[in-house]
Amino acid sequence: MKMYKKISTALFAVLVTIGFLSCSNDNDDVQPDGETIEVSALPQASRTTLSTYFTDANVTSARRSSSANIYGSIYKALLSNGFEIDFDKDGLWTEIESERNLPIPSSFLEGQVPAIQAYVVANYANNHIIEIEREQFGFTVELNNSVDLVFDREQRFIGVDLDGNDDDDEVRIPLEQLPANARNFLTTSFNGATAITIKREKDDNEISFEVYLDNGIKIQFNEAGDWVEIESKRNVIIPAALIPANIAQYIVQSFPAYVVKEIEKKRNGSFTIEIQHTTSGNDLELEFDANGNFIRVED
Known part of the structure; x- marks a missing residue:
């Protein structure tokens, strides 16, 4: 098991509109690849990013x-060192990916997302960032060990994704594409x-959804939109009504x-609950049957 603006009715409507305008299909990449243009036709902000942080490669x-993807990407620059960099209509970078698992330049990370860079250095000293995506309400980064880390707009750590799913089976989606039950929940x-980022995953022909919230909560839904797992990442209290x-x-x-x-709510109706000591931080995993009766403490 693993998960400040309000998702009010009004905001939900705004998010749905944004999602509809920014994503016409499930591809994360600019769709389609679009027309080839001269480097000089890239927005000035794009060219400044390239000349400042990627001086060891050519475009x-x-x-x-002609249309933006879920990140708002319109422009794409392919570099001689294997990097792909996407930009929005104004030239702001939206996604940077290393096709050769090379580390994204530390000068870029320190200049653009210093708190994220500091977190990775402190917690994943033996790894490096090979991809970073600017979500609507935060950031997602991928390390060279295939771990995905989620951060909010202020670059505060939200959660870690250890699923390791094949890219073809995992796509980012806008809020509107979540099942209605999940949105209502x-x-x-x-x-x-x-919601910072929302993913739809397919594993053994089963569809599931993962939602990372900016308060440190991660929620997994099944295909029908019913929650199956809720995880608190920043000591946020899980609502008592859900237990x-x-x-x-x-x-x-x-x-x-x-x-x-x-x-975690299992298919047979039973529950697995992970609890944490408020002082020591030690965790215990408790098993309950479908009627809420205690079964055992998992080793």
């Missing part, structure tokens, strides 16, 4: 699309949070110094 191809249960009353009561009585960190 081998520049392209312009977000509005009802997490009305004080904004069956008898389970919540058992935890309060038996583990008073612990708070619920994760909750």
Whole structure:
């Protein structure tokens, strides 16, 4: 198990409109690759980024699309060192990817996303960033060990994705493409949070969705839009209403110094609850049956 603007009705409508305008299909890349243009036809901001941070490579191809993708990308620059850099209509970078698993220049990271760079250096000293995407409400980075890290707009760490799914089976989607049940759940249960990134995944022909919220909550939904896993990444309290009353009561009585960190609802109706000690930080995993009766503590 692994998950400040309000998702109010009004904001939801705005997000849906933005998602509709920015994504006409499921491809993350500029779609299609678009017409080839001269480097001089790239927006000035794009050319400044290239000349400032990617001085050891040449632009081998520049392209312009007639429609933006989910990141707002319109322009793409392909570099001789294997980097692909996407930009929006104003020339602001939206996605940088290394086709050869080379590290994105530290000068770029330190200049553009210093807090993210500092987090990776401190927590993944033996790895480096090979891809970074500017989401509407934050950032997603991929390390050379295939770990994805999610950050909010202020570059604060949100969560880690260890799924390791093949790219063909995992795509970013706008809020409007979440099942209605999932959208309603977000509005009802997490009305004080904004979705940073939303992914649709396919594994063994099963569809699921993952939503990272800017308050440090990660939620997984099944194909019908019912939540199956909720994880708190920044000590945010999981709403009590989402925990069956008898389970919540058992935890309060038996583990008073612990708070619920994760909750998983299994297909047979049973629950796995991960709790964390408020002082030591130690975790315990508790199993409950479909009726909320305690079964055991997992080793």
